[in-house]
Amino acid sequence: CGNGTKCDQWSPCCSEHGFCGKDYQFCGLACQPQGSYGENSCLKPPQCDSTTYTFNDPSRLVNRESFKGDYRKVDWAVTGKYEVKNGELIIRMPKGSGGGRITSTRYVNYGKITVVMKVARSAGVVSSFITMSDVKDELDWEWVGGEPQIAQTNYYSKGHIIYTHGTKVPIGSDASVDFHEYTIDWSPGRVVWLIDGKIVRTLTKADVEKAGENEFPDTASRIEIGLWDGGIGAVGTKEWAGGSIDWSKAPEGGFSVIVKSVKVECTGPPT
Numbered sequence: 001c002g003n004g005t006k007c008d009q010w011s012p013c014c015s016e017h018g019f020c021g022k023d024y025q026f027c028g029l030a031c032q033p034q035g036s037y038g039e040n041s042c043l044k045p046p047q048c049d050s051t052t053y054t055f056n057d058p059s060r061l062v063n064r065e066s067f068k069g070d071y072r073k074v075d076w077a078v079t080g081k082y083e084v085k086n087g088e089l090i091i092r093m094p095k096g097s098g099g100g101r102i103t104s105t106r107y108v109n110y111g112k113i114t115v116v117m118k119v120a121r122s123a124g125v126v127s128s129f130i131t132m133s134d135v136k137d138e139l140d141w142e143w144v145g146g147e148p149q150i151a152q153t154n155y156y157s158k159g160h161i162i163y164t165h166g167t168k169v170p171i172g173s174d175a176s177v178d179f180h181e182y183t184i185d186w187s188p189g190r191v192v193w194l195i196d197g198k199i200v201r202t203l204t205k206a207d208v209e210k211a212g213e214n215e216f217p218d219t220a221s222r223i224e225i226g227l228w229d230g231g232i233g234a235v236g237t238k239e240w241a242g243g244s245i246d247w248s249k250a251p252e253g254g255f256s257v258i259v260k261s262v263k264v265e266c267t268g269p270p271t
Contacts, residue, residue, distance in 0.1 A: 001035035012037035024069050029077060029103065030222065032134055042134065045107035045220050046071040048266035055089040055259070061102065071105035078102050080226070087260075093125070093227050094254040095247045101128075101226025102259075109220035110268030114183040114194075117225065119143040120255040121176035123242030124231030127257050129182055130224050135159070137217035139191060140166075141182050144230070145255070146242035148176040153193045153201050157215040165215075169193075169200040179260055187267060188218065223264070227257045 007020035014035030031042035080100025119127035123146035136159030230241025
């Protein structure tokens, strides 16, 4: 499903990965309305909650396949390997796994999101903190492991890929060694990216429209944090990520992102 193909009425919901079904794994988190049978086939996203998420209670995270929609008891659905240690979340990417991530069980419909984290270090490894909507509006923080002192910002609207929207910004230290605060401050008229409270990029809807584009993210979105293997992607992605990963240099057989906290300040209407 998706890309112009819709699900039928017996399996009405189009999942994140383009398969039709009727239970929560299809109709809940990341259900794609464009590929689903009807406009109301996907369940309504849970509303934003202004809070600071920490990782002292491991029961607030569950594997993605086990999450059945109880967002009052579960804050994060996890894809891949992870560990909670000393109040910090370690998202792991063992060799051959392709990556790992956490996905918020609530959606943000405009707000300020601040993540305190360390990223992975190695050419080919991409660490990320993004917002992603069910119609593929996206706001990005990304780090290419071969350049751990540089962060990259980007945005996409409705899944439309434009390669000129990204920017690189200096962090001030090695982001794989030091914790930093990374913020996405998103409102109907503009997006601001900040590092440790300092503005490093501002995008306004007016600027986007002046450029003749209708490319401003404006739909309720999940928060996703993790890492992935850019070295196994398409040629352009592999080149951007720094080439193939040298797994012989992987600490403990893999790479990881460490997350200390996620602060969400909701500013938009309930999702």
